[in-house]
Amino acid sequence: MTANIHPRRQGMPEAAIKYQPYPQVNLPDRTWPGKTIAKAPIWCSVDLRDGNQSLVNPMGHDRKARMFRLLLDMGFKEIEIGFPSASQTDFDFARWCIEEGDVPEDVSLQVLVQCRPELITRTFEALEGAHKPIIHFYNSTSELQRRVVFGKDVAGIKQIATDAARMIMDMAAKAGGDYRFEYSPESFTGTELEVALEICNAVAEIVKPTAENKLILNLPSTVEMATPNVYADQIEWMCRNLDNRESLIVSLHPHNDRGTGIAATELGLMAGADRVEGTLFGNGERTGNVDIVTLALNMYTQGVDPMLDCSDIERIKAVYEYSNEMTIPERHPYVGELVYTAFSGSHQDAINKGMKAIRTANKPLWEVPYLPIDPRDVGRSYEAIIRINSQSGKGGIAYILQQDYGINLPRNLQVEFREDIQRITDEEGVELPSKRIHARFMERYVTQPGTRLRFVDHHTYPDPERKGVRIVAAEITDGGEVKRIEGTGTGPIDGFINALSIYLGVPMSVVDYSEHSLQQGSNAAAIAYVEVEHPGGKLFGVGINTNIVTASLEAIVSAANRVLEARG
Numbered sequence: 281m282t283a284n285i286h287p288r289r290q291g292m293p294e295a296a297i298k299y300q301p302y303p304q305v306n307l308p309d310r311t312w313p314g315k316t317i318a319k320a321p322i323w324c325s326v327d328l329r330d331g332n333q334s335l336v337n338p339m340g341h342d343r344k345a346r347m348f349r350l351l352l353d354m355g356f357k358e359i360e361i362g363f364p365s366a367s368q369t370d371f372d373f374a375r376w377c378i379e380e381g382d383v384p385e386d387v388s389l390q391v392l393v394q395c396r397p398e399l400i401t402r403t404f405e406a407l408e409g410a411h412k413p414i415i416h417f418y419n420s421t422s423e424l425q426r427r428v429v430f431g432k433d434v435a436g437i438k439q440i441a442t443d444a445a446r447m448i449m450d451m452a453a454k455a456g457g458d459y460r461f462e463y464s465p466e467s468f469t470g471t472e473l474e475v476a477l478e479i480c481n482a483v484a485e486i487v488k489p490t491a492e493n494k495l496i497l498n499l500p501s502t503v504e505m506a507t508p509n510v511y512a513d514q515i516e517w518m519c520r521n522l523d524n525r526e527s528l529i530v531s532l533h534p535h536n537d538r539g540t541g542i543a544a545t546e547l548g549l550m551a552g553a554d555r556v557e558g559t560l561f562g563n564g565e566r567t568g569n570v571d572i573v574t575l576a577l578n579m580y581t582q583g584v585d586p587m588l589d590c591s592d593i594e595r596i597k598a599v600y601e602y603s604n605e606m607t608i609p610e611r612h613p614y615v616g617e618l619v620y621t622a623f624s625g626s627h628q629d630a631i632n633k634g635m636k637a638i639r640t641a642n643k644p645l646w647e648v649p650y651l652p653i654d655p656r657d658v659g660r661s662y663e664a665i666i667r668i669n670s671q672s673g674k675g676g677i678a679y680i681l682q683q684d685y686g687i688n689l690p691r692n693l694q695v696e697f698r699e700d701i702q703r704i705t706d707e708e709g710v711e712l713p714s715k716r717i718h719a720r721f722m723e724r725y726v727t728q729p730g731t732r733l734r735f736v737d738h739h740t741y742p743d744p745e746r747k748g749v750r751i752v753a754a755e756i757t758d759g760g761e762v763k764r765i766e767g768t769g770t771g772p773i774d775g776f777i778n779a780l781s782i783y784l785g786v787p788m789s790v791v792d793y794s795e796h797s798l799q800q801g802s803n804a805a806a807i808a809y810v811e812v813e814h815p816g817g818k819l820f821g822v823g824i825n826t827n828i829v830t831a832s833l834e835a836i837v838s839a840a841n842r843v844l845e846a847r848g
């Protein structure tokens with residue numbers, strides 16, 4: 281056995297024999313690690329091409345058109361609409377965009393084509409009449425593809441690119457249109473940097489870009505092969521060494537094979553790239569293209585305007601799912617069903633406190649623990665921020681009652697009620713929806729079905745014999761029978777609990793009291809919370825009434841019922 285094999289390794293071949301490490305870039309004076317992303321790049325959606333070519337069932341007209349409309353609405357200024365020389369569907373779609381697509385003047389339609397004459401000719405036919413379209417031509421330049429796919433050396437591969445560039449420039453000149461051009465040394469990440477540079481410079485020499493009509497040089501991570509820092513090094517190296525950099529737009533086209541497409545793109549932008557090609561939520565070949573929505577919202581959460589409208593993320597998701605016939609997982613950044621939801625107690629507690637602090641501070645700055653973005657900024661609500669299961673704590677339950685029903689539980693009542701909810705979630709092992717939490721609260725503290733005592737009425741008057749003391753005469757029912765009880769105290773609460781203590785023969789006193797209104801307006805109901813001490817401990821009662829004194833006395837009856845229950 282070789283020393284570096286895990287002794288319990290099973291099945292997989294030895295890594296070092298089957299795979300080799302990706303070479304580092306020799307760039308000791310790299311500058312990108314000190315940079316930040318301070319503005320949005322030029323975005324290009326490749327949903328309708330790279331996304332489409334990876335689908336089980338490629339899009340027909342309707343699915344394409346719906347996606348196209350969304351991309352325009354989101355504010356994309358460059359949209360790769362397909363590979364018109366590859367299929368009639370894509371050709372017809374290009375014609376539809378040009379003739380009926382209502383494409384704004386500042387939007388460039390982009391199409392992909394291989395460096396093959398017959399395909400280039402067909403591409404020009406597809407683009408007739410388009411306003412400033414981008415012709416994106418590509419050929420693979422990687423060492424592996426040179427060897428096994430094309431059987432050509434570097435010169436041969438360079439010639440494929442330069443022949444195509446020449447033909448495209450000739451056709452563009454003859455067509456007289458206002459074309460833009462993009463070249464991709466496809467499989468750039470598998471290409472030696474010197475080779476990629478030589479081919480890109482050779483293409484640029486033919487295209488003759490200017491500061492007014494720049495050549496887009498797209499450096500794709502066709503297959504993501506290394507850690508994101510390596511891609512950043514490659515981009516910085518290319519940006520430093522390309523001829524005539526000011527007439528070029530350096531573009532990234534990352535895929536996500538190692539699951540680090542977002543990081544690679546962000547570091548690539550720090551390394552000097554101007555533009556990003558990607559797809560909504562990262563659909564695309566294999567593990568996908570880089571996810572533009574996540575990139576944009578990552579920028580947004582750093583205070584940088586992403587220049588893309590993601591304010592209706594549910595619409596973006598719906599179109600993604602319709603057009604791609606795929607679904608988005610619950611944990612997908614910014615859009616997944618569960619990404620704004622905390623089930624666990626300490627997260628809920630912190631969110632609850634953070635939301636309260638935001639409400640009271642009345643400042644626009646978003647600072648809520650565990651929520652990197654305000655869900656409302658992308659059209660999501662606060663409804664699902666906190667959901668309750670057996671992992672939840674008092675803060676979460678308090679949040680739900682506050683958020684959904686305007687009930688602000690005092691801290692000790694949160695602790696008490698949490699125990700009750702915890703018993704249920706442990707028993708049932710599933711999530712407890714907000715409605716059930718509220719119903720349980722009402723049943724346990726307010727309506728109390730099956731309990732003995734009910735409050736009916738009361739009046740108070742001064743004790744003629746003791747100054748500052750009032751007599752409370754109250755009517756209650758006990759098991760349905762009307763009872764008149766009497767007690768004394770400094771006010772109605774004091775006097776009423778004294779009356780109940782005498783009647784029940786159980787000493788009780790109020791140790792905490794609070795109340796608040798439940799709705800806005802003059803007919804607002806009040807909710808009162810009393811914490812009552814009795815020989816067996818402390819517990820809460822709650823009353824709800826339009827009259828605040830009545831609510832308080834009902835809360836005492838509620839507590840007394842619970843005392844009786846506790847005493848068996």
Ligand SMILES: CC(=O)SCCNC(=O)CCNC(=O)[C@H](O)C(C)(C)COP(=O)(O)OP(=O)(O)OC[C@H]1O[C@@H](n2cnc3c(N)ncnc32)[C@H](O)[C@@H]1OP(=O)(O)O
Pocket residue numbers: 330333363365366367393394395396418419420429430440466502565
């Ligand atoms: C990384 C990317 O995403 S690249 C984009 C890939 N997208 C697609 O392929 C989707 C659309 N493609 C298609 O519908 C088809 O491939 C077509 C219509 C473009 C071409 O179809 P076909 O000619 O029948 O076949 P195929 O795709 O197998 O062609 C491969 C041939 O083209 C050559 N070739 C492949 N890419 C290129 C290129 N960019 N430039 C020049 N030649 C190329 C290959 O070397 C191969 O040559 P060979 O026939 O001499 O062996």
Ligand SMILES: CC(C)C(=O)C(=O)O
Pocket residue numbers: 330392418464466467498500501502503533535
């Ligand atoms: C056509 C090119 C840009 C591509 O999709 C890739 O390299 O991934």
Ligand SMILES: [Mg+2]
Pocket residue numbers: 330500502533535565569
């Ligand atoms: Mg791609």
